[in-house]
Amino acid sequence: MDKIYSHPKSLRNISTHYCPGCGHGIAHRIIAEIIDELGIRERTIALAPVGCAVIAYDYWNFDCSEAAHGRALAVATGIKRIHPDKIVFTYQGDGDLAAIGTNETIHAANRGENLTVIFINNAIYGMTGGQMAPTTLAGQKTATTPLGRDVSLQGYPLKISEMLALLPAVKYIERVSLHSPQEIIKTKKAIKQAFENQINNIGFSLVEVLSPCPTYWGMSPKQALDWIKEVMVKEFPLGKIK
Amino acid sequence: MAKITINQEKCKGCLLCIAVCPKGLISADKKLNSKGVKPARFTEDPACLGCMMCAVICPDCCIEVYK
Ligand SMILES: Cc1ncc(C[n+]2csc(CCOP(=O)(O)OP(=O)(O)O)c2C)c(N)n1
Ligand code: SF4
Ligand SMILES: [Mg+2]
Secondary structure, three states: OOEEEOOOOOEOOOOOOOOOOOHHHHHHHHHHHHHHHHOOHHHEEEEEOOOHHHHHHHHEOOEEEEOOOOOHHHHHHHHHHHOOOOEEEEEEEHHHHHHHOHHHHHHHHHHOOOOEEEEEEOOOEOOOOOEOOOOOOOOOOOOOOOOOOOHHHHOOOOOHHHHHHOOOOOOEEEEEEOOOHHHHHHHHHHHHHHHHHHHOOOOOEEEEEEOOOHHHHOOOHHHHHHHHHHHHHHHOOOEEOO | OOEEEEOOOOOOOOOHHHHHOOOOOEEEOOOOOOOOOOOEEEOOOOOOOOOOHHHHHOOOOOEEEEO
16 A cells, blocks of 8 residues: 555644644645645745744744734735745734734735735634634624624624735635535645745735634534534635635 | 554544544544543544545644555
8 A cells, every 4th residue: 555645744743732623733734735745845934923823833844934913914025025036925814814914914915915825714813712803703602792793883704805806916815615625625726826826926815714713613623614614604605706 | 445544642532534534434532642532543444445535634634544
């Protein structure tokens, strides 16, 4: 028998701090597989966010930097402009990218920086204890919306990907999900496209990944995947946005 | 013929692999690992397709596949 699936080189073979069933682990792995497949490990620089993935640099086996909360795209802009030969990507949660970092996100996209953005939408602030995120669904219970998000008080789930797609300098946006092996394979294809776009100097590319947070959704890992499939994709439809 | 190996020490017992294996060849072990969870356990069987569904869904990259 031959080994047909092995642990990617770009991922360190150590235990992560993520909760059981957390989507961050799946997303980390597929990014590592793509970097191995594209042979870009020696010239990739990742920007870790503030959020549960704050120590992603301990897990990925390539160069990484850290940015202040929400500022990953500002730091990535600087790195890419100084090192245009490097492949620079940000990895950001919904709180990071679409709340505190909205400003940096919109302006990096509007400038059309040749960057790859992996946007992990788990509809919650995981790291800080499950507070409402901009992407929290209407009616969704969180630590700060114990009765469910009331859109008349807290607004509607923010469709940042659709908003960014309106900007002329944005080249590629796709929304994908981690709720089944089939969807994970599609997620990998979309993320690979977003990296290839940067390699081919096409410009700003973002992949929004619907990702489970079983802990703060109060669900088992399996229930969390089913909730994405049955509920979350209705608010955040999958597919290519631009 | 195909089979998988599971790194039981890294496994956090999320059991998503059990949910996706089309042949039902993965179960929760009876023994706890050092994390204090019952890790996934594979039973070798000629029915294993080597489809990699378990490896694709594993959030902790515990599974390798042979065919
Ligand atoms: C300037 C600043 N404000 C607030 C915080 C607290 N904080 C840490 S992570 C976080 C939100 C994380 O949510 P998200 O980006 O969705 O990541 P997740 O943990 O869900 O993956 C907040 C508000 C901080 N670290 N720095
Ligand atoms: S709190 Fe949620 S996002 Fe954070 S590690 Fe746990 S499951 Fe993942
Ligand atoms: Mg989040």
